[in-house]
Amino acid sequence: xxxxxxxxxxxxxxxxxxxxxxxxxxxxxxxxxxxxxxxxxxxxxxxxxxxxxxxxxxxxxxxxxxxxxxxxxxxxxxxxxxxxxxxxxxxxxxxxxxxxxxxxxxxxxxxxxxxxxxxxxxxxxxxxxxxxxxxxxxxxxxxxxxxxxxxxxxxxxxxxxxxxxxxxxxxxxxxxxxxxxxxxxxxxxxxxxxxxxxxxxxxxxxxxxxxxxxxxxxxxxxxxxxxxxxxxxxxxxxxxxxxxxxxxxxxxxxxxxxxxxxxxxxxxxxxxxxxx
Amino acid sequence: xxxxxxxxxxxxxxxxxxxxxxxxxxxxxxxxxxxxxxxxxxxxxxxxxxxxxxxxxxxxxxxxxxxxxxxxxxxxxxxxxxxxxxxxxxxxxxxxxxxxxxxxxxxxxxxxxxxxxxxxxxxxxxxxxxxxxxxxxxxxxxxxxxxxxxxxxxxxxxxxxxxxxxxxxxxxxxxxxxxxxxxxxxxxxxxxxxxxxxxxxxxxxxxxxxxxxxxxxxxxxxxxxxxxxxxxxxxxxxxxxxxxxxxxxxxxxxxxx
Numbered sequence: 001x002x003x004x005x006x007x008x009x010x011x012x013x014x015x016x017x018x019x020x021x022x023x024x025x026x027x028x029x030x031x032x033x034x035x036x037x038x039x040x041x042x043x044x045x046x047x048x049x050x051x052x053x054x055x056x057x058x059x060x061x062x063x064x065x066x067x068x069x070x071x072x073x074x075x076x077x078x079x080x081x082x083x084x085x086x087x088x089x090x091x092x093x094x095x096x097x098x099x100x101x102x103x104x105x106x107x108x109x110x111x112x113x114x115x116x117x118x119x120x121x122x123x124x125x126x127x128x129x130x131x132x133x134x135x136x137x138x139x140x141x142x143x144x145x146x147x148x149x150x151x152x153x154x155x156x157x158x159x160x161x162x163x164x165x166x167x168x169x170x171x172x173x174x175x176x177x178x179x180x181x182x183x184x185x186x187x188x189x190x191x192x193x194x195x196x197x198x199x200x201x202x203x204x205x206x207x208x209x210x211x212x213x214x215x216x217x218x219x220x221x222x223x224x225x226x227x228x229x230x231x232x233x234x235x236x237x238x239x240x241x242x243x244x245x246x247x248x249x250x251x252x253x254x255x256x257x258x259x260x261x262x263x264x265x266x267x268x269x270x271x272x273x274x275x276x
Numbered sequence: 277x278x279x280x281x282x283x284x285x286x287x288x289x290x291x292x293x294x295x296x297x298x299x300x301x302x303x304x305x306x307x308x309x310x311x312x313x314x315x316x317x318x319x320x321x322x323x324x325x326x327x328x329x330x331x332x333x334x335x336x337x338x339x340x341x342x343x344x345x346x347x348x349x350x351x352x353x354x355x356x357x358x359x360x361x362x363x364x365x366x367x368x369x370x371x372x373x374x375x376x377x378x379x380x381x382x383x384x385x386x387x388x389x390x391x392x393x394x395x396x397x398x399x400x401x402x403x404x405x406x407x408x409x410x411x412x413x414x415x416x417x418x419x420x421x422x423x424x425x426x427x428x429x430x431x432x433x434x435x436x437x438x439x440x441x442x443x444x445x446x447x448x449x450x451x452x453x454x455x456x457x458x459x460x461x462x463x464x465x466x467x468x469x470x471x472x473x474x475x476x477x478x479x480x481x482x483x484x485x486x487x488x489x490x491x492x493x494x495x496x497x498x499x500x501x502x503x504x505x506x507x508x509x510x511x512x513x514x515x516x517x518x519x520x521x522x523x524x525x526x527x528x529x530x531x532x533x
Contacts, residue, residue, distance in 0.1 A: 058408055060407065087407075092408040094404070098401035101400070112409045115410075
């Protein structure tokens with residue numbers, strides 16, 4: 001289940017990742033390679049652990065077994081200092097933006113710079129305005145997070161995620177709530193960051209059409225494993241029941257639509273096994 | 277820091293909370309050296325917890341002193357000792373009412389705000405965002421608020437005591453006609469700096485400041501990331517702080533007096 005990449009070209013290498021949460025096996029000996037300098041999308045039905053996988057990559061969660069090598073370092077074995085040093089090279093875009101509500105847009109984007117550098121104020125100002133210009137929100141620098149729409153907040157969070165020019169950006173549902181104009185701009189931005197700065201991007205998303213425009217490779221995960229992978233433009237046609245159900249939006253297939261439950265008729269007060 | 281425990285027994289839950297709170301205190305203390313580089317944040321919190329609490333502390337201090345003087349005047353007049361009422365107001369305030377009432381007000385005003393703020397920061401992923409930006413939230417969020425509470429409480433207690441004595445003077449001297457010189461001379465002759473001011477005002481308020489700040493930060497930090505979770509955590513801050521203040525007051529009084 002490995003992407004076609006030599007060891008040097010692989011920024012993230014996951015081997016045998018096994019995680020059990022509340023008695024449920026979220027990952028079952030998961031293997032995955034994220035190539036350096038590419039845009040990789042991770043897709044899958046809701047609740048399959050896509051965001052959880054991002055949390056494993058950033059060391060927010062630890063699995064029960066397996067290796068997660070990021071730039072050659074095994075994340076579960078890193079101590080606090082080493083983990084923080086690694087995180088300085090990683091940008092993370094949250095599903096809900098997670099802007100600091102006490103600070104305005106400018107200070108939110110400047111926050112990582114102020115915490116980790118002693119750059120002069122002029123340079124911080126220029127860097128922040130450059131990133132805000134890139135996401136189209138230079139004019140909103142003085143607004144508070146409460147004054148932003150969901151899409152604007154997402155773009156501010158993106159500006160904050162790229163302010164350090166990281167080697168890796170993890171996007172958790174970056175397209176949710178964006179209008180078509182903002183969506184197109186974010187897609188362009190992800191592609192531009194990837195092409196001009198060589199930043200590796202990992203996207204967790206459900207929008208296949210958007211993914212097709214931006215991603216180089218797709219992983220489809222379900223039942224704790226990679227069930228399909230390949231080129232975004234052709235993966236839907238590979239003929240497997242997983243891709244047929246997921247990309248076709250079918251209720252019946254290997255992924256059950258209904259959460260496990262008892263007999264439906266019995267729950268409604270009819271004799272067990274009664275059908276319409 | 278996970279405060280959840282599996283046993284539903286109330287006593288076990290309470291003991292589990294106290295144990296988790298103790299472990300959290302060690303983490304916060306270990307984070308204090310790292311928090312020194314966030315000096316501006318500590319000052320911002322000192323302004324929020326200390327300066328912004330001044331209005332309620334001053335108002336309550338004034339009225340506590342006034343009502344205490346009024347009550348004492350009528351009781352002491354039966355023994356012809358009204359001139360001692362100011363002294364009793366001062367000693368009662370310095371030893372007990374000042375630290376205890378200030379701490380209760382501090383828990384209600386600043387403690388709840390700290391819990392709600394941190395709880396909402398966790399619910400909206402702001403704490404997680406800091407961790408992912410390689411900023412230690414214990415050093416940036418928890419330690420500055422803990423330190424601010426520790427510094428603010430003794431200062432607020434001093435203000436409370438000063439206003440209480442002023443309130444006592446206002447009622448006793450200006451309204452009820454006690455001689456001004458007698459009021460002050462009896463007070464200065466009786467009040468002991470070490471036993472009343474240092475042991476009462478300073479030590480007690482330092483201890484109360486540490487306990488209230490710790491409880492407030494801990495409850496916010498471990499609040500479930502839901503609106504109900506934050507609401508319960510805020511309530512727990514007031515309840516736990518009030519019990520801790522009164523219980524600790526008895527222990528400190530027994531050891532310090």
